[in-house]
Amino acid sequence: MQELFELYNDLDTTYASSNAYTLQGTIFTHFQTLLVLCNLAKDFVSDAQQQYLASSVVATGISDVDLFETETNSSLVNFRTTLPNLFLNSLQLIRGLIQGNGLVSAYSTNWYPFTYNIVKFGTIYFKPQYYGSDGCNCATSATCTQPSTPFIQGYLVGCTPLESLLQSTIECLYEQSCVDLLGIYLNMSLPNSTIPLYKNETRFSATDTIDSIVQQMFVETCSSNVSYNQY
Template sequence: MIFCTYTSLVSVTHTTVVDAPILEVYSSLYQKYGTKLTCPCTNIAIAQRDFITLIPTFHQVCYSDFVKKSWLSYLNAASDKYLSSDFRSQGGLLFQILASFCRLSQDTIKNSLNKFYSTRFISNDVLDEDLLKNQSRSHIETYKSTTAREFVNSFNNIRDAISGNQLLSGFLTNFDFKPSKYSSEPQAYLVSYVSTVYNMPGRCNCDDTPSCIFPASINDNNTGHVILVVPGLYTGCLLVEAMRQSNLQCLYNQTCLNEIKKHIRSSVSFNSTALSSFVPSRYNASTDINQLLTELMVESWIENISHASYYNRCQPAHCVYTIVGKNNAIYIITALLSLLGGLCKVLYFLTLIVVKIIRRRRGKIVSIKFLVGMSEIYSILTL
């Protein structure tokens, strides 16, 4: 009874091995045993392209006519041959920069995705679906932030290099050459290198910072008076920097586009249609282009993490799970019978030995009593 009670109460660890489990078997075992289940991977390094898919959806402006050749040709055909800060002169360049932003972001993502897909995902044991998705999403977020940061830093580095070396822009929007005085030896005018100063908003000198901006406008050819200020669009020391600080406010407004078209005399025809405000977006019309660049001009990402593909590439040879529990009735009965059988054998041999010892001792006592009795008889007879 003591043995049965002890055997039924003691805790024991049971280990079970399942060879070459398929995904359905693994899922069933994991639901039942959770973290007690371990399945070592045959392939511990798996390329992320084997189970992760990322598809970016870009901002609608990158799919619109405003970054296509027809719109750029329409604006370029309206520009005159003189350098001017008028939108009719710089509009084509500004939207060409915007088109370049879309193209560069798409190329950057395409190239960086190849590197991301070729990166190895390391796991010694099979990860359950939730843990795999959490770790994969962490890798994805790291990839997005790193790629976007490097993308924006490339523009900042180019801007700082141009500013530090005081290089002239193609439209002389940051520096200009102006004659200062006449020199007799040699007979020529001396030319000075003068930085451009913009007065709106505030006074900003291109010699101090390349980020000075000025609202883009359409001016009267004779008087120079401003006829139309293009909402959200800027020019400045560097057109790339001005475009980064601009927004798409006018492109969402059909009235604004019609006003621009009314003042532009272009030899190329173009029917402009405003961007749709009904398209779901995490940005609004007043979001500046630089904010879009920090997100790689991406509106959303379609992410697909396939646990089945990961499991097939991992190829676990076996799964092991351990549970701590009590001995079952069959084990207790078997152990008890084994104990009783052993005791019977032991007692059988012990009993033989004990009986022999007792018999030997009893034989000696009888012999001694017999000898004592015979000696007493002999003594009586000899009297």
């Protein structure tokens, strides 16, 4: 991440509005946002798990083994079903606040500043960015995206790092040739040991959007241990 930040930091800020369309100008925020989402989901699951395990069962008598397993499994199904919805509701609230309040990205991906005349105490105005062949306007939609320049399979740029990431995939990271191409485009010396991700080590498809993975909270497996004896 440090190398990606330095790459962005070395860009000429004079062309900030143009950098928003490039791989070099967005890849740091792209993977930074992915890291934040992963950590948020991990913490959310961990906190919810602790709360669930700390909950108590109130009953008028001791349940038999069949009733115990039925009710416990039903409770677990409800937990697994509602947890992603709670997480997504929180994420959707953040997305709505960003667009609804017209928050300006520090990376000029949705709005960029300009002045008509460079004078002392001059007024600074903001123009929205446009993406895609249809000229999608970030002033009216937060979900505008288009492929980056240069083109990388599955990698999109858009109004905010979060929105463009959610519509992107990480399929490039599953192909050695694409990983090598990233190193060339970014002018970075990747270690010889840099290898792509293994498709058989995840239940997610290489072409799944980040949004679809976030909806499942990045969870690869989910298991439980129901013990009547401990009850």
